Amino acid sequence: MKKLINAPDDVVREELEGMALAHPDLVRVSLDPFMVLRADAPVRGKVGLVSGGGSGHEPMHGGFVGRGMLDAACPGQVFTSPTPDQILAATKAVDGGAGVVHIVKNYTGDVLNFEMAAELAREEGIDVEAVVIDDDVAVKDSLYTAGRRGVGATVLAEKLCGAAAEQGRALKEVADICRHVDELGRSMGMALTSCATPAAGRPTFELGDDEMEIGIGIHGEPGRERMKVAPACDVVAMLAGTIVDDLPFRAGDNVLAFVNGMGGTPLIELYVVYRELHAFLAERGITIQRNLVGSYITSLEMAGCSITLLKLDDELVELWDAPVVTAGLRWGA
């Protein structure tokens, strides 16, 4: 597959160099180890927020570093977890004395690397609370799997916890908000096309021209079911239906509705999806109180979308509306 790159091995470094050049007001970038740090880190007395994961999901996580969101992002190679030494370095760089929250997506690699990093950080005297996000309803949550994957709710958790940390809340409170978001948020995605990592150069999986994969993961992990491409209204019914039944979301609930593009789907289609989602939820008496539409947690050039619903309360609405100044999300400032 064609890529707009120089060399596969240089993609992550060159992307970070580009970010540093584009956003010197927001971030400082370290190339050894790879880290995107808030420009004014560490912020004295503020709980630090660190996330990270494989690259290829931009703007997550590096694009969410800045005031009101993350203090540091640790990008791994494409679709590969960051390493403990890297996460430890980021944790130390952003610790302002109030402790650090690790926001971890539930993938075995991410969990193990963050776990090792948290152990090392605690040995160095930094308070670390780790919260694992696992919101993907496409995956069965049982003792016999690694559990649900962390997807769209991660973006929401980073924004909401970032706002809470900015308000000066304590370590445990910020971590509890993160857990709260994970408990009340559910997601599911679908793909119209595959994606190719720069290193592999060819599609991660094969999908026929007339097929779609329902329940896709953000690394191209196969989903629940492969079927013929269907109209947006049917796709939304499948995704949102599974999500609504899972929590469950009920008539009278207020939600944040997040329609996310997988990287290769234009905004025109995402708004069609949002229209369908709005109708689907209205029919069930569920009110969209806040929304986010755009490509925020992507899977390289994959075409497709995911839907995330988060049940809102007054506190979460206030945190959502609080100012955020990052490359990927910016409002209120």
Place this chain on the structure above:
Amino acid sequence: MAEHKDRLTELDAAIGDADHGTNMDRGMRAVVAKLEGTEEGDLARLFKTVGMTLVATVGGAAGPLYGTLFLRMATAVGERSELDAEGWATVLEAGVGGVQDRGKAVAGDKTMVDALLPAAAAFRATVDRGGSGAEAWHRAAVAARAGVKATIPMVARKGRASYLGERSAGHQDPGATSSYLLVECGAEVLGSTQAVSR
């Protein structure tokens, strides 16, 4: 790992995220570079260097898992500057125990453990009945290879492949495969002239 890089990535593409070969190759190249010029005789330091290098360079789940394998071997080797067959059996068991502690996998989950556990057990069994270290390495490699083959029909219960549920059956586990390759290298280097069939 360099030789089998593409094969490992291909296996990973079927049930994972197609990076295992690239990651293991990068990690092992870094290990080789680090070990050049390392003093011989300090085994704990040697294993620790390997472990920390893998942790820092492999990424994925394999980084902390293989890193923990070698770090636990470093702890188990203690002050020793040489390992006899009995010593190797103990060190290997400690390393495999570390992998299980870190990843929480048991036999049959379709992971590295399915190659490592039988390898360590075969090594121990050979030593216990008076076999030589060379023979123990040979038997460990054979057991690891059988363990890899046994992962093919398994349904994954840990790691990314577990998301596939039943669809993970019919594929050889990439992590078990790289574990076998390590044991096989051990057998080639430490296990006599007796060639271990691939």
